[in-house]
Amino acid sequence: MLNPAAAMRRIGTESAFEVLARAKALEAQGRSIVNLGIGQPDFQTPAHIVEAAVKALRDGHHGYTPANGIPDLREAVAADLERRLGVEVDPDLVLVVPGGKVTMFFAVLMFGEPGAEILYPNPGFPIYESIIAFSGATAVPIPLREDNGFAVSAEDVLARITPATRLIIFNSPANPTGSVTAREEVAKLAAGLARHPHVAVLSDEIYSQMLYDGREHASLLHYPEIRERVILLDGWSKTYAMTGWRLGYGVWPKQLIEGAMRLAINCHSCVNAPAQWAGIAALTGPQEPVHEMVAAFAARRRVVIEELNATAGLSCAAPGGAFYAFPNITKTGVPAKELEVKLLEEAGVATIAGTSFGRYGEGYLRLSYANSVDNIREAMARIRAWLAERRAA
Numbered sequence: 001m002l003n004p005a006a007a008m009r010r011i012g013t014e015s016a017f018e019v020l021a022r023a024k025a026l027e028a029q030g031r032s033i034v035n036l037g038i039g040q041p042d043f044q045t046p047a048h049i050v051e052a053a054v055k056a057l058r059d060g061h062h063g064y065t066p067a068n069g070i071p072d073l074r075e076a077v078a079a080d081l082e083r084r085l086g087v088e089v090d091p092d093l094v095l096v097v098p099g100g101k102v103t104m105f106f107a108v109l110m111f112g113e114p115g116a117e118i119l120y121p122n123p124g125f126p127i128y129e130s131i132i133a134f135s136g137a138t139a140v141p142i143p144l145r146e147d148n149g150f151a152v153s154a155e156d157v158l159a160r161i162t163p164a165t166r167l168i169i170f171n172s173p174a175n176p177t178g179s180v181t182a183r184e185e186v187a188k189l190a191a192g193l194a195r196h197p198h199v200a201v202l203s204d205e206i207y208s209q210m211l212y213d214g215r216e217h218a219s220l221l222h223y224p225e226i227r228e229r230v231i232l233l234d235g236w237s238k239t240y241a242m243t244g245w246r247l248g249y250g251v252w253p254k255q256l257i258e259g260a261m262r263l264a265i266n267c268h269s270c271v272n273a274p275a276q277w278a279g280i281a282a283l284t285g286p287q288e289p290v291h292e293m294v295a296a297f298a299a300r301r302r303v304v305i306e307e308l309n310a311t312a313g314l315s316c317a318a319p320g321g322a323f324y325a326f327p328n329i330t331k332t333g334v335p336a337k338e339l340e341v342k343l344l345e346e347a348g349v350a351t352i353a354g355t356s357f358g359r360y361g362e363g364y365l366r367l368s369y370a371n372s373v374d375n376i377r378e379a380m381a382r383i384r385a386w387l388a389e390r391r392a393a
């Protein structure tokens with residue numbers, strides 16, 4: 001018998017990958033599956049970005065890069081943040097990593113240990129709770145409620161801070177709800193956090209450019225009173241349809257960057273060079289592909305919300321960002337996980353149970369609308385037919 005560390009019994013997973021594997025297995029058996037499960041843009045990476053990676057390989061960029069990323073890339077990240085958010089960022093505080101997740105992993109490893117408390121949104125990205133548990137820290141959920149549009153309430157967060165709190169995870173626009181926390185609430189949170197100097201914040205802003213109805217992104221990096229304690233997580237996966245490239249970045253406080261770099265050197269040395277050259281092209285090249293993709297998501301969002309609210313048993317308010325809908329399913333009488341399994345196996349539609357995002361996700365289902373309007377309509381027709389048949393039975 002092998003004897004893995006106890007932490008291995010505490011680590012969770014992201015069930016979207018399991019649903020994806022099951023959907024692929026059913027497709028391989030000849031079943032037709034519409035996939036509203038996995039959260040990735042259904043667009044190709046824009047051609048000029050692909051070309052930059054190909055050119056980098058042809059130009060001989062085959063070796064290690066600096067562990068924190070190619071200087072031109074870190075400068076491009078800083079310039080992009082200044083352009084989009086109006087914040088000044090020192091490129092030496094940017095750590096380029098293989099995907100958005102890595103900044104999250106490093107931040108939690110840096111603060112998590114037995115006795116420490118880490119606050120995280122629930123329902124929220126499942127990896128938050130998983131890695132907090134893995135680290136040995138206590139995962140303290142911040143319940144997000146439908147009657148508050150699943151937005152973060154500054155009061156709820158601040159009320160949960162204790163002397164043992166080390167880190168708070170904030171995510172807006174959010175996975176799995178698509179919720180956007182309003183700027184006034186973000187400001188309230190920042191003002192409240194100023195009174196708790198022992199607490200760091202990981203602000204997961206990976207969906208910062210996927211906003212609808214004229215919303216503007218409210219970044220936690222904006223607040224000088226907490227700036228020295230904010231770790232910003234962002235990356236290329238969602239914005240530039242680059243999920244498989246594995247490219248992301250963190251902007252770290254001065255007091256933490258050295259530790260974060262050591263984690264990178266211990267873990268992955270550096271991100272593969274061609275992906276980094278692609279990242280430069282993404283940030284410094286034309287942004288129209290991003291705007292076109294977001295416009296397509298906005299149109300699909302209208303369709304999915306309209307279809308959900310036209311389905312007996314389901315209801316869903318329009319989410320402000322990302323590409324997820326999080327309908328209330330309680331009137332179907334089917335628990336979330338059972339509905340996920342039955343919709344996949346019997347209706348041929350991949351979705352994710354709200355409970356995959358934490359216990360406060362019961363009563364909800366996550367639908368990713370990163371799929372064509374035709375597929376969204378087909379998926380919704382199948383869901384409606386399945387629910388009608390169940391009611392009739």
Ligand SMILES: Cc1ncc(COP(=O)(O)O)c(C=O)c1O
Nearest residue numbers: 039099100101125175206235237
């Ligand atoms: C909220 C959130 N943060 C981070 C990530 C991780 O992104 P990446 O694929 O770049 O690791 C995701 C991906 O789904 C996400 O939804």
